Amino acid sequence: MRSRRNPGDQVTVDDIAKLYDALLRAQKKRYYRRWDMNTSHMGRRKNRQIVQDDVRLKRIKDRAEGIRFALGHEDLAHRQRKELEQTLRNLELAASGIERELKK
Numbered sequence: 613m614r615s616r617r618n619p620g621d622q623v624t625v626d627d628i629a630k631l632y633d634a635l636l637r638a639q640k641k642r643y644y645r646r647w648d649m650n651t652s653h654m655g656r657r658k659n660r661q662i663v664q665d666d667v668r669l670k671r672i673k674d675r676a677e678g679i680r681f682a683l684g685h686e687d688l689a690h691r692q693r694k695e696l697e698q699t700l701r702n703l704e705l706a707a708s709g710i711e712r713e714l715k716k
Contacts (some may be wrong), residue, residue: 663715672710676703 679700683693 666714669707669710669714670705672687672703676700676707679703 678698682688683696683700688696
């Protein structure tokens with residue numbers, strides 16, 4: 613991998629790919645085990661289902677109410693106001709989705 617190049621040579625896509633592969637090999641974590649371990653729980657965090665219950669719905673509605681209060685009573689810059697309005701819209705969508713799920 614350590615070859616000298618002439619100053620006029622250009623770097624190719626293959627050279628960049630080789631460097632990237634070397635970087636990935638260097639960053640790869642290696643796990644050494646002296647005994648057998650059960651690793652079936654390792655990927656569960658990605659696959660878990662979020663429970664849509666009335667407690668979560670209440671928290672989302674309370675947060676939306678707090679943002680509505682801030683929009684009405686705070687002196688906000690234009691960008692902050694737009695961000696809060698977008699967050700409020702998202703919270704209202706989430707609340708309506710959870711209500712629809714709870715009715716099923």
